[in-house]
Each structure stands twice: as C-alpha cells, then as structure tokens.
Amino acid sequence: MPSAEASPPRHQRFLRQYELIDRVKSYDPQADEALLDRAYVYAMRMHGGQLRASGDPYFAHPIEVAGILTDYRLDTAAIVTALLHDVIEDTVATRADIAGKFGEEVAELVEGVTKLSRLEMGGEHARQAENLRRFILAISKDVRVLMVKLADRLHNMRTLHHIAKPEKRERIARETLDIYAPLARSIGVHRICQELEELSFKHLNPTARDAILRRLETIRTEQGAAVATASGEVTARLEAAGIAARVHGRQKSAYSIWRKLQRKSVAFSQLSDIYGFRVIVDEEDDCYRALGVIHKAWPCVPERFKDYISTPKRNNYRSLHTTVVGPRGLRIELQIRTEAMDRVAEEGVAAHWRYKGQTYGFDAQAAGADGGRDPLINLRQLVQLMEHGGDAEEMVEHAKLEMYLDQVFVFTPKGQLISLPQGAMPLDFAYAVHTDVGDTAVGVKINGELRPLRTPLVNGDVVEVVRGHKPSAPPNWRSLTVTGRARSAIRRHLRMTEREEFMRLGRAAVDQVFARAGRDRAGVSLRPALDRFAQPTEEELYEQVGRGRVAGADVLESVFPGLKPSELTAASARTRIEDGRSARLYVRGGGLTPGVSLHFADCCSPVPGDRIVGILQPSGEGLAVHTIDCPRLADYEDQDDVWRDLHWTPQAEDNTVSRARLMATIRNAPGVLGQVCTLIGEAHGNIVNMHMHHRQSDFFDVDLDIDVAGARHLTNIAAALRACPSVETVDRTKG
Structure with missing residues (x-):
C-alpha cells in the first residue's frame, strides 16, 4: 500500500x-x-x-x-x-x-x-x-x-x-x-x-440552555471585574505565604448549572459556585497550606468543604474543594490540587494507563501518590447487573445511578473503607462487602446503635451488619437500596415470583388496548402477535407486555393489521392514572393480588418516576401508595409487616398523564405570568389550574397544577422555570 x-x-x-x-x-x-x-x-x-x-x-x-x-x-x-x-x-x-x-x-x-x-x-x-x-x-x-x-x-x-x-x-x-x-x-x-x-x-433543551447563557452573560458583565480582582488577591495571599501557585478562574457550564437547578430548589441567583477558581500548587502538602491561607483570609461557607485528597473519588479524582465569601462579598468555589492531580482530573483513566510489558493497563507505580486505584473497577462491578438477568429498564437506570452519583465513605467495624453512591443505605453496604452478607442481613448497627434498614448512610459512619442464618430478601428490600449490585442480588430472589404478576399486568394492558380500539379480545387468536414477537405462548407474550418489552398497541396492530389510524391513536392514547384497576396497570410489586385495591396517598401525590412504597391499610382499605420521602412513612417506622415494595411499570411514563403541583414565587411585573405559562407549554406541560396568593408589591406566589408524564418531566419544567430571571423560587408541592 x-x-x-x-x-x-x-x-x-x-x-x-x-x-x-x-x-x-x-x-x-x-x-x-x-x-x-x-x-x-x-x-x-x-x-x-x-x-x-x-x-x-x-x-x-x-x-x-x-x-x-x-x-x-x-x-x-x-x-x-x-x-x-x-x-x-x-x-x-x-x-x-x-x-x-x-x-x-x-x-x-x-x-x-x-x-x-x-x-x-x-x-x-x-x-x-x-x-x-x-x-x-x-x-x-x-x-x-x-x-x-x-x-x-x-x-x-x-x-x-x-x-x-x-x-x-x-x-x-x-x-x-x-x-x-x-x-x-x-x-x-x-x-x-x-x-x-x-x-x-x-x-x-435549547430554550433552557439559551436562558441560562443569557443569565451567565449578564452576570459576567456585572461581576467580571470582581472575579478578576478575586483571582489576583488569591494569588497575592498565597505568594505572601510563600506558596507558589497558578490561579485561574472559570465559569460553570450551562448544563452543570441546569443540573443544579434540577437537584436543588433554589433560584439561579442563589447558586454559590457559578464562578470558581482552580489553584494549582507544587506538592500535596501545599494543598493544605493553601487551604489554611484562604480560610484565614476569607470566611468559609459552612458544609461546603470536601477533601477528595484523603478520600479520592472512585475515578481517582483528588482535590480540595471549598467555598468562601471572597473579595467584595463574592461567593467563590476553589479547587486546590497539584499538577498531577489536575491531569488526572482532566484526563482520568488516560493519565496512568500505559504498556507494562506486552499488556496495556493501569500502572499504579507510575500513578504514584496521585493514583492508587484502577478507575475501571467500579465500571466492571456493573457486570453484576447482568449476571442475574432482569429487565433492561432497571439495568440502565441503576447503572446510570451509580455512574452519576457522588460518593459517601463509610467503614466496617474493622476499619475497612467502603465507598458507595450518595444516598446509599445499609443493604447497599452489606452487598458491597459480600453478596452473602447482603443475602443474610436482618438488621444493622450504625455507629454502635441499631438503626432501621432505610437509614441513609453519611460520611464517616461505622456500619455493622446483623446477619441471620439463611438468605432472606423480602420484596420491599429493593426500595431500601440504590446500588445496582444490591438490587441485582435481591432481584435474583424475586424474579420467579414476579413472573405471574407481569403476566397478569400484561393481560390487563392488552385487554385495555383492545377495548380502546373497540375490539373484543375474547375468541381472537393472538398467533400473529406471537409470530411477530417470537413468543411461544400467550402467557409469554403477556409477560413481555407486562415488563414493557412489547407495547400493547403493537399487539393490537399485529392482530388487526387493517386498523384505521384513528383507532390506533385511541389505543395508544395516554390515560390518567386513577385508583383501582387503571392504577394496577402501571404499578407493580408488593405481592399484589386481585383482591387488593390501590389508592394514591393524598399526603404526597406520587407521579410516575417517584420512588414509591405501599403501606397496607387496616380494616381492608387496601394499599396506600406513598413516595419514599413522604413524612407520613415515619408513622410506620416499626411496622415492617405493612410495608410493600412497589415500582412503576415501564409504561407508566410512556402511556399516562398525572397531575402535580408546583409553587413558584414570581416577580410582580407585567407579562411575567405569561412568561411562566409559555415556559411550561414549551416544556410540554399542560396547566389545568392556577391559584395566586401572598401577593405583594414586589413578589407573589402561585400554585400551578400541571398535567405531566412523570417526575422527570416535572423536574425539567421546574428547572426551566428556575432559569427564568423573573422566577425567584420553584418547589414541588405534595398533598
């Protein structure tokens, strides 16, 4: 050649x-x-x-x-x-x-x-x-x-x-x-x-991105000089202390700000780290010396300090993070690290991978003080999500959860450090130690005290798992975990018992789709659908529909290929989730039987995408569906027998519409309410009710009842509103 x-x-x-x-x-x-x-x-x-x-x-x-x-x-x-x-x-x-x-x-x-x-x-x-x-x-x-x-x-x-x-x-x-x-x-x-x-x-989401970029441009115009001054003063303070450092400012990206607006119920103006500074020093000891100089010069914002040098992230990221009220009252975030740490922060796995003989892999010796742990270990652990099968929906969601969330560091009684995703609970810890420990767990001691299994772990906890004599995985345990490793192991115990429920849900979904299209399923052969989706029996087909792998509307189209577009549209139209039969099509788990009715608790108003649990009501009142963070759940803290593990089916966000409420504090100015309504419409939300209250000369509050496809849809609407300059705060109102 x-x-x-x-x-x-x-x-x-x-x-x-x-x-x-x-x-x-x-x-x-x-x-x-x-x-x-x-x-x-x-x-x-x-x-x-x-x-x-x-x-x-x-x-x-x-x-x-x-x-x-x-x-x-x-x-x-x-x-x-x-x-x-x-x-x-x-x-x-x-x-x-x-x-x-x-x-x-x-x-x-x-x-x-x-x-x-x-x-x-x-x-x-x-x-x-x-x-x-x-x-x-x-x-x-x-x-x-x-x-x-x-x-x-x-x-x-x-x-x-x-x-x-x-x-x-x-x-x-x-x-x-x-x-x-x-x-x-x-x-x-x-x-x-x-x-x-x-x-x-x-x-x-170009609309939200453009809104954030406009806000950033305004801030850059107003605070640009202050940021330049702050950079110079930080450099001067460090030089005076004899610390050689490079200091440069940076502005957060539009998407990182969008993520903060999604996660936190704060206004754009309340975000403290839109501007940040990276302080690059020569040695690890200089990182802590620089931190002392900065904290001595300017007040530290409480609960905003993180030491990722002594406890690196799972991808080997190492740095000191702090937020201070700096020069001219400007709140700034600082990241203090060495040159080697900065390279790992930017290049990650590529920083310490090289040939060792004939093999290309992680070189811990070359990584030195700034390396330590092969960052692919946490990704390889995700293989356990596939070992026991399960549906694709769960596998993707739990894998993304583990990849997205930050860490919490806890210890075994013998002092071994265990890193888990933020929000992890004792069962996540148990399965991280060993599968057998998780399978036989019956309780937990946190810092020497017996605590409920639904207790979130925090940095520094010492966790001791109380074990039984034989494996046991009650259905509600999956709501007490966040890691894919724990959930896949629990799923192994539950998979066989779920199959019958999936078939029942799938049969009901097919019946509903046929009824919407004006067709009677009785006496109709499903053979065309079995052939199309390569399922040997009707039961297998119903299971696939129940698991969300086959759409009920596709079954209908296979059996009646000549249906009019209007009939297909009617069959696939979104339905409002209500109590009783329709709710059971979109909520699964908990050992539900045909005689147990469902109703959604008024105290927390769950929508698809919320993490949910069921509470068995007394006197045969059925199962009340609550969000996992509902304050009313504290009333059932010691009643383990009434808890039921519930999940939304994959069709819930695709086929349904639910009503949720947002409460927004808005500037009192002409046209502002119209801006809010336009933003909600552009985010594909439908306002069904609006109530204004606490109206003052400068601000007023408004309750907005909105039809949404689920919790993720509602979160996007709330974030879009928070990016609007005329909106001060946006919060979801439950109950």
Whole structure:
C-alpha cells in the first residue's frame, strides 16, 4: 500500500498525515510512524467517496477521532484503531484484513469498537441496555476500546446539527447524555464528559440552555471585574505565604448549572459556585497550606468543604474543594490540587494507563501518590447487573445511578473503607462487602446503635451488619437500596415470583388496548402477535407486555393489521392514572393480588418516576401508595409487616398523564405570568389550574397544577422555570 500522503479535498480542513504523526511523536517519540502512515491512507482509501450528513468526506471523521485521542496521549495502537474504527462496519474490509495489515492487537481493538456500534434492534430500553452491556464487557478487556468510542461519539456530537431529522438528533443526544457522558465521568475523562453534556443539552433543551447563557452573560458583565480582582488577591495571599501557585478562574457550564437547578430548589441567583477558581500548587502538602491561607483570609461557607485528597473519588479524582465569601462579598468555589492531580482530573483513566510489558493497563507505580486505584473497577462491578438477568429498564437506570452519583465513605467495624453512591443505605453496604452478607442481613448497627434498614448512610459512619442464618430478601428490600449490585442480588430472589404478576399486568394492558380500539379480545387468536414477537405462548407474550418489552398497541396492530389510524391513536392514547384497576396497570410489586385495591396517598401525590412504597391499610382499605420521602412513612417506622415494595411499570411514563403541583414565587411585573405559562407549554406541560396568593408589591406566589408524564418531566419544567430571571423560587408541592 502506498505510504505517500493522501490528498484530501481542498474544501475540507482536517489533520494531515504529518500533523497527526507530529502530535503522536510529541509525547511518544518511539511511535511507529510507518504504521500510522498505512492506517491513515487505508482509512481514506476504504471510505472512498462516502459522505457524511454535512456533505464532507466520511474519512474526515476517523481522522478527527484520532486527533481527539492525541490530546490524551494514547499509544500508537489506539490512534490506529481510531483511524480504522469504522472500516469493518461501513466498508468491505474484514477483521482478517485488519489483522493482516496492522496486527492482531489493532484487529482486536477495532473489532471491539465495531461490536459496540452494532446495536441489536428492539425497544428503546432494550437497546440502551444492550449498548451498556457491550460497553462493560469490552472495557473489561481493554480500556482503549472505550476511549476510541468516546472520541467517536464526541466528534459525532460536534457535527450532530447536520442531521436533518429532529427526532434522530434528540435520540442521539439523549443516548449521549444517558450512557456516554456518565461513562466518561466514571473513568475521570472530565473534558470529554463536559463537552458531551453541553452538546446534548444544546439539542435536548435549547430554550433552557439559551436562558441560562443569557443569565451567565449578564452576570459576567456585572461581576467580571470582581472575579478578576478575586483571582489576583488569591494569588497575592498565597505568594505572601510563600506558596507558589497558578490561579485561574472559570465559569460553570450551562448544563452543570441546569443540573443544579434540577437537584436543588433554589433560584439561579442563589447558586454559590457559578464562578470558581482552580489553584494549582507544587506538592500535596501545599494543598493544605493553601487551604489554611484562604480560610484565614476569607470566611468559609459552612458544609461546603470536601477533601477528595484523603478520600479520592472512585475515578481517582483528588482535590480540595471549598467555598468562601471572597473579595467584595463574592461567593467563590476553589479547587486546590497539584499538577498531577489536575491531569488526572482532566484526563482520568488516560493519565496512568500505559504498556507494562506486552499488556496495556493501569500502572499504579507510575500513578504514584496521585493514583492508587484502577478507575475501571467500579465500571466492571456493573457486570453484576447482568449476571442475574432482569429487565433492561432497571439495568440502565441503576447503572446510570451509580455512574452519576457522588460518593459517601463509610467503614466496617474493622476499619475497612467502603465507598458507595450518595444516598446509599445499609443493604447497599452489606452487598458491597459480600453478596452473602447482603443475602443474610436482618438488621444493622450504625455507629454502635441499631438503626432501621432505610437509614441513609453519611460520611464517616461505622456500619455493622446483623446477619441471620439463611438468605432472606423480602420484596420491599429493593426500595431500601440504590446500588445496582444490591438490587441485582435481591432481584435474583424475586424474579420467579414476579413472573405471574407481569403476566397478569400484561393481560390487563392488552385487554385495555383492545377495548380502546373497540375490539373484543375474547375468541381472537393472538398467533400473529406471537409470530411477530417470537413468543411461544400467550402467557409469554403477556409477560413481555407486562415488563414493557412489547407495547400493547403493537399487539393490537399485529392482530388487526387493517386498523384505521384513528383507532390506533385511541389505543395508544395516554390515560390518567386513577385508583383501582387503571392504577394496577402501571404499578407493580408488593405481592399484589386481585383482591387488593390501590389508592394514591393524598399526603404526597406520587407521579410516575417517584420512588414509591405501599403501606397496607387496616380494616381492608387496601394499599396506600406513598413516595419514599413522604413524612407520613415515619408513622410506620416499626411496622415492617405493612410495608410493600412497589415500582412503576415501564409504561407508566410512556402511556399516562398525572397531575402535580408546583409553587413558584414570581416577580410582580407585567407579562411575567405569561412568561411562566409559555415556559411550561414549551416544556410540554399542560396547566389545568392556577391559584395566586401572598401577593405583594414586589413578589407573589402561585400554585400551578400541571398535567405531566412523570417526575422527570416535572423536574425539567421546574428547572426551566428556575432559569427564568423573573422566577425567584420553584418547589414541588405534595398533598
């Protein structure tokens, strides 16, 4: 194959061969230049006249992916893999061709990336689960597969605006936000994670993003001089104390602010860390010295200090975090770290992975004081989510939960440190120690005192699991866990007992869909649906419907292929969740039997997406459904026999509408209420009632009853309102 430089079209500017090779050799002088040359030319020749949605030649994409990876100083094999990552998928090239021309190592890496791209057809949840499953299994063999795939997705997101169909752009952006960005965060590749989040946010919620950017621009105009002054004063204080440091300010990204508006019931103006400073010092001891100087100079904001140096995050992130009321009364967040810590913070897994003999992997010796733990350990633990099966909905949600949440550090009685996601409870701790410990747990002592199993763990707790003689996993235990490891183990105990309930739910859902379309299911053969969905019996089909893997409307269409569009629309229309029969279609678990009625507690007004539990009512009043944080649950603290573990079915957010209430404090000005209503409409919420009260000359409160698809939908509406300059506070009102 010729090694001479290929000639790209003149209208397209991307890395040329010599530029790419110069980048690689700048950090790896021993890089195989001939191999890089051959891969560059081979990629251009194989992709030939293929074009991307932008109209640019396709080979520009793998070249740009390779360029992204040079920023993380990946080895020659990874750069070659980036150049070739699409040739098996999109050209006539085979794995054997790659192995023959570029070696077995490159062939294995290219094959690994290719497998991640070949997603099986199926429902949205099943497709996401299969995506995640393949990621984890591929990562367990070689981290470079993940790095190439993340760089591939990053470049695709940078050019996503060229895709014409908005629904396709939204699907890709949602997948990026749900799967790829959390994976990047889990292995510490902060720069890729942040850019993926920002690009996804731009396509998923442009209105909210534009509103936040406008607010940031206003703040930059008003406080820009103060921020520059603060940076200079911090530097001067450290120099006076004899500490050499680089100090530079930064502004939070629009998406990170959006996440805070979602998580916290605060107004935009109350966010304390829109501006932050990074303080880079020479040695670890200097981090603590700098912290002392800063706290002596300016008051520290209570409960805003975190020491990630003594207790690093699972992705090896190490830094001191503090928030102070700095110069001119400006609240600023500071991150204090060494140069080595800063590199790990930005590059994550790429910072300490290198060849050790013939194997590419984590080099703890090279990591030194700033390394310590292979950051892929926590991702490999997610394999346990798949060991016991279960539905795709749970697997994706729990995996995302573990990847997104920060940590809490607790200890065994012998002093062993156990890191768990924030919000974890004693059963999560038990299963983190060992599966057998979790299976036989019957109680817990926290700091020497017996405590309920639903007690959230906090940093520094000493946890001792009280064990029984045989495995026991009551149905309500899944509501007492947040980690995928604990839930997958509990699911192993419950799977067989759930099957009958899923079949019953699926049968009821099919009956309802048929009734909406004016069709009687009695006497109708479901054979066409069995053939279409490859199910051997009607019971198996009903189970798939009950689990949300097959839609009831698709069963109807299979049996009656000639239905009018209006009949199909009626069959798939959203229904309001009410007590009794319709509620049972969308709530599962708790050992429900046909004779037990459901009703939603007025004290907390659950909507799909809320974590829920059931409380068995006295005198045959049925099961009351509460949110897991409902204050009324304290009344049943010592009555374990009345608790029932409940879950929403996957169809709940897709097929239903629920009513929820937001209470907003709004500036009293002309047109403001119209802005609020417009924001709710743009977020696809439907206002059904509005009540204004506590009206003053400057502010007033308004209760907004809104029809929403679920808790996530309501959270997005609330966050959109918080981004509005005229809205002071927004809170969900329950009851």
